[in-house]
Amino acid sequence: MADQETQENPSPAVTSAAVKPKRVSHRGRSAGPKTSSNKEEGKIEEFEPFMLLPRGPPPLKDFLDIWDVDVLKSPQEENKRGHHTHLYSSDFLIVRRAQEFQIKITFDRPYKPTEDKFAVEFIMGSSPQYSKATYIPVFPNEERKSVWRGRIIETNDNVVTMGIIPSPECIVGKYMIYIGVVTPYGIRRTRRDPSKDVYILFNPWSQADAVFLDDEEEREECVMNELGIIYHGAHDDVSERAWNFGQFEYGVLDACLFILDKAEMPLSNRGDVVKVARVASAMLNSRDDYGVLVGNWSGDYMDGVPPTSWTGSVEILLDYINSKGTPVCYAQCWVYAAVFNTFLRCLGIPGRVVTNFFSAHDNDGNLKMDIILDENGKVDRDRTKDSIWNYHCWNECYMVRPDLPAGFGGWQVVDATPQETSDGMYRCGPASVAAIKHGQICFPFDAPFVFAEVNSDVVFYRRQKDGTLEPVRVNQTHVGRMVLTKAVLHDGRRDITSDYKFPEGTPEERQVLEKAEAFGCQREKSSIPDCDVDVEIPIVEVRVGDKFDLILRFNNRSDQQRTADVYISGTVVYYTGVPSSEIVYKTLKVKLEPQQSKEEKVSVRSEDYMHKLVEQGNINIITTGKVKQTGQIITAMKLIHTHKPKLIVKVTGSPRVSEEMYVTLEFTNPFQFNLENVDVRMEGSGILPFKHKHYSLIAPGTSITWTEAFSPRRAGSTKLMASLDCAALRYVYGEAELTVQH
Secondary structure: OOOHHHOOOOOHHHHOOOOOOOOOOOOOOOOOOOOOOOOOOOOOOOEEEOOOOOOOOOOOOOOOOEEEEEOOOOOOOHHHHHOOOOOOOOOOEEEEOOOOEEEEEEEOOOOOOOOOOEEEEEEOOOOOOHHHOOEEEEOOOOOOOOOOEEEEEEEEOOEEEEEEEOOOOOOOEEEEEEEEEEOOOEEEEOOOOHHHOEEEEOOOOOOOOOOOOOOHHHHHHHHHOOEEEEEEEEOOEEEEEEEEOOOOOOOHHHHHHHHHHHOOOOHHHOOOHHHHHHHHHHHOEOOOOOOOEEEOOOOOOOOOOOHHHOOEOHHHHHHHHHOOOOOEEEEOHHHHHHHHHHHHHHOOOOEEEEEEEEEEEOOOOOOEEEEEEOOOOOEOOOOOOOEEEEEEEEEEEEEOOOOOOOOOOEEEEEEOOOOOEEOOEEOEEEEEHHHHHOOOOOOOOOHHHHHHHHHOEEEEEEEOOOOOEEEEEEEOOOOOOEEEEEOOOOOOEEEOHHHHOOOOOOHHHHHHHHHHHHOOOOOOOOOOOOOOEEEEOOOOOEEOOOOEEEEEEEEEOOOOOEEEEEEEEEEEEOOOOOEEEEEEEEEEEEEEOOOOEEEEEEEEOHHHHHHHOOOOOEEEEEEEEEEOOOOOEEEEEEEEEEEOOOOEEEEEOOOEOOOOEEEEEEEEOOOOOOEEEEEEEEEEOOOEEEEEEEEEEEOOOOEEEEEEEEOOOOOEEEEEEEEEEEOOEEEEEEEEEEEEEO
């Protein structure tokens, strides 16, 4: 995906999910189809006889009968409060495994423990089987052991309150509930009642669960928080935007389970968090399995929504399930990561979005990002194929790894952006962050690829006249410059670079790289002498549309005069590092006296770059040169991230549940050209479902104002977030915070 050829084809032929393969019968291979749908239901008999009854079912009125089953599913009940599921907008009971929940059963007479026998049956799929953990009978006492534990908590006249603890390894998904009463003739069951269905999720609050996270604040952030921050831009000029994960919004949980159904993942595997994360990493992209999102890095989004336009995951996931699995257009890495994060948190897996600044995508499978120079030191763009993404977003999810040695559980990298195949599919992870830091890249899954993303060297090669390549400069600190994620329970940044690698140049770092080389990673081993002339490019902040000056700072550390022929190339690049248009090209002859420092200035006009900017408005500056006296090569690289105008979001009214309030978006076109076909979106977690408006034209200097009424559905701190997007101006965002009272 570093090259456009490796990216997804954005044509309508692909986005319509292509032609589905013919379904073939399972006959001749297995006794029945595999159970891989949580939605399909099998027929459950209301009466299951123990023996052949020639005269039909016997009269059962003399035996225990069930009048009502109450699964205590309201958000105010202890079931949802105690299981941290009270925020889900759902009409069903949602609980977490390895933790007790309660149901009330009303019989036609008082329950007699010594005489009456019954079981609560949890059933999943079209052909439930006890051996596959899709049929679970739970008995009310210890006399009959069951995989899940059950106990009578209270008996009050005809009403029995029963506590049930799902096993910590149980399948995550939606279960049907039946009550089966044992009679001398057979089992008599309640009728099918979809309103009694229960969702069982992963449980990061339970030490018995594989996703247990022993930090309450971290759980609150990485499971319960619906609001995220996506970091982008450059490592020394970081930008951020809000995102609504919306994991508790109506329909999102069903959409997440539908993704596993669409993958035809066997129900029996859905209790294994490693397998669930790996399947989801493939299913969030559409490259080979009709997954959720179609990637597009071309800049042409006419037949879909531009990746820069989305404000949250809810619209995407609901579009996917409502279309019965038609991939949604379009996504780039931060959209994949944000929607994947919604999936993880919705199912109870602690998850967070991570941004790696200067992320390597190495086409050669080594730890070298190759930049080819001609014999004079000028970049040869035709022969330079590797690319360094300005930033790349992926996810981390928290879990134990029983398949790895001790110490390699915890945070795991998973990445849904389709870059390279893994076991034949476009997916990545879960890869242990601890294993990556310590160079143990032999462990599954995809650790070598992630290791290269944060540890590759940038190697400059000079191409000789005979075609051979001579390494002339190595930059070991450019790639993986900084890894960020959102701070816990506030909007600050958290630098987690040290989770991925030891500080540059330390003995620990050298040992890790040696270990990685032992597992097959290749590095540049040539001994390259230091150059006594340096060049650096200081940070420059640029608002899109402004003229700016590029400063080059030269330093001669020798006791002799030095002269360098210098090439300055400024190229508009996609955030993937792929070049679009060259906007600056200058040559300089720099003369430096012994121990002298000197600055040179290159002016860049707005008309040089304004109409050539793509996507996120990044300009990549590469300065190279050759020192006349020594023949040594000097290099410097700088990414300039142009800043966009803001979208103003204002909220008025009393911030109380069910009280009417208003949100107003304001934007003024600051440019000397029209903005055409402008899409504006806004949404707010728990307060405002996503809204969309289209403006055919915003003339220079004119403003738009859009006001919407809303009534908050629940109390707490939240945000209203908005985006403005058109072909000439992307990545324009705004937000407003508010705290809703009861």
